[in-house]
Amino acid sequence: MPLLLKASNRHLLSSSSSSSIASMATCSSFCAQLPIPFRPVPISSSFPTNQPFKPFSAQASISPASDELFFMYKKKCLLYSPYLTKTFSVFADDGSPITVGFLGLGIMGSPMALNLIKSGCDVTVWNRTKSKCDPLISMGAKYKSSPEEVTAACDVTFAMLADPECAVEVACGNHGAVSGMGPGKGYVDVSTVDGGTSKLISGHIKASGASFLEAPVSGSKKPAEDGQLIFLTAGDKSLYETVSPFLDIMGKSRFYLGEVGNGAAMKLIVNMIMGSMMATFSEGLLLSEKVGLDPSVLVEVVSKGAISAPMYALKGPSMVKSLYPTAFPLKHQQKDMRLALGLAESVSQPTPISAAANELYKVAKSHGLSDSDFSAVIEALKGKVQS
Numbered sequence: 001m002p003l004l005l006k007a008s009n010r011h012l013l014s015s016s017s018s019s020s021i022a023s024m025a026t027c028s029s030f031c032a033q034l035p036i037p038f039r040p041v042p043i044s045s046s047f048p049t050n051q052p053f054k055p056f057s058a059q060a061s062i063s064p065a066s067d068e069l070f071f072m073y074k075k076k077c078l079l080y081s082p083y084l085t086k087t088f089s090v091f092a093d094d095g096s097p098i099t100v101g102f103l104g105l106g107i108m109g110s111p112m113a114l115n116l117i118k119s120g121c122d123v124t125v126w127n128r129t130k131s132k133c134d135p136l137i138s139m140g141a142k143y144k145s146s147p148e149e150v151t152a153a154c155d156v157t158f159a160m161l162a163d164p165e166c167a168v169e170v171a172c173g174n175h176g177a178v179s180g181m182g183p184g185k186g187y188v189d190v191s192t193v194d195g196g197t198s199k200l201i202s203g204h205i206k207a208s209g210a211s212f213l214e215a216p217v218s219g220s221k222k223p224a225e226d227g228q229l230i231f232l233t234a235g236d237k238s239l240y241e242t243v244s245p246f247l248d249i250m251g252k253s254r255f256y257l258g259e260v261g262n263g264a265a266m267k268l269i270v271n272m273i274m275g276s277m278m279a280t281f282s283e284g285l286l287l288s289e290k291v292g293l294d295p296s297v298l299v300e301v302v303s304k305g306a307i308s309a310p311m312y313a314l315k316g317p318s319m320v321k322s323l324y325p326t327a328f329p330l331k332h333q334q335k336d337m338r339l340a341l342g343l344a345e346s347v348s349q350p351t352p353i354s355a356a357a358n359e360l361y362k363v364a365k366s367h368g369l370s371d372s373d374f375s376a377v378i379e380a381l382k383g384k385v386q387s
């Protein structure tokens with residue numbers, strides 16, 4: 001049976017890089033009897049001795065079709081293999097599983113939480129609209145009726161919320177996440193917000209004695225479903241180390257970028273580029289049609305050359321048909337453009353192209369396209385919508 005070794009895509013960055021390599025060597029000899037694809041990759045060799053979290057180790061039980069393979073690892077090693085999704089838990093050294101909370105079950109939060117559940121993690125969910133919890137509860141999730149109850153019940157809690165305002169409300173509002181936090185717990189905000197918001201939430205979380213990590217994701221609905229997200233993290237390094245096994249279930253890459261605010265900034269810059277790319281792609285599609293070319297052929301031509309991008313190949317064919325099935329809501333793309341422009345203004349960086357693209361997203365929103373996919377921005381360039 002072919003193995004896809006997810007570990008090959010991993011980025012263990014910054015100060016942990018060299019020590020990770022050293023640790024990898026340790027783990028390889030520790031598990032020398034294993035075939036290479038099954039060798040564990042270290043989560044961290046520089047695991048702080050006095051870190052505030054329950055020390056943990058990973059245990060993986062693998063049951064492929066032949067049902068013949070069974071491996072168990074201790075000592076901070078994580079096994080990467082496609083079979084990992086069968087059963088997987090991260091345990092504290094006292095033998096209890098690290099319990100995971102998940103707040104916000106929209107387009108992104110639902111598949112992310114589902115991947116944790118499918119992997120065998122002990123997951124407790126909450127969402128403002130309770131009905132979105134039900135499919136996850138039927139898959140084995142526990143449910144609590146407020147963010148406070150989730151964080152009180154869980155060791156680490158992830159939050160995937162729409163925008164800065166609701167990220168603050170869920171964290172710091174009445175019966176918010178902060179009220180259930182305390183020493184030894186961690187809060188990981190994976191929403192896309194600005195650095196100021198992230199620092200505000202971090203301040204409240206840390207005042208409770210808990211740890212904070214911002215970890216916005218790059219990648220949309222499908223990568224979320226496939227566990228192929230890219231995490232852009234910043235904040236408490238020990239929490240980063242602790243939650244890395246969970247990030248690796250939900251994603252394919254993770255970057256640790258230092259101080260709170262850096263992850264948010266990286267995410268906003270990436271999405272500023274993405275939003276501008278989509279806007280100019282839209283102009284190209286419409287221009288090609290106006291001059292008598294087939295826009296589908298333009299999509300194909302673009303896919304062959306230096307400016308090819310998965311986004312164009314993925315969205316182009318449906319844009320040509322004026323179809324915009326929502327993966328990344330347009331209102332969130334415009335929010336990200338707005339926040340990125342604020343970031344640019346804060347350091348006096350000119351961003352005229354992105355500013356123009358932002359205007360286009362605002363026009364699209366004003367025409368009722370907020371909940372369509374962001375590729376619907378093309379509609380803002382069509383005469384009938386503009387008039």
Ligand SMILES: NC(=O)C1=CN([C@@H]2O[C@H](COP(=O)(O)OP(=O)(O)OC[C@H]3O[C@@H](n4cnc5c(N)ncnc54)[C@H](OP(=O)(O)O)[C@@H]3O)[C@@H](O)[C@H]2O)C=CC1
Pocket residue numbers: 103104105106107108109127128129132160161162163165166169170190191192193217218219220221327328329332333
């Ligand atoms: N979709 C995508 O492709 C990607 C999105 N992102 C970012 O991830 C975040 C979530 O995106 P996505 O899942 O697409 O968004 P959705 O709009 O699908 O989900 C938003 C979530 O926020 C909750 N929410 C909104 N307002 C409030 C509030 N006032 N109080 C409590 N909860 C609230 C919603 O609850 P309810 O169900 O009750 O409405 C829902 O759980 C955003 O920051 C987005 O920019 C990042 C990468 C990719």
Ligand SMILES: O=CC(=O)O
Pocket residue numbers: 192217218219220271328
């Ligand atoms: O934020 C959106 C994405 O696709 O990434």
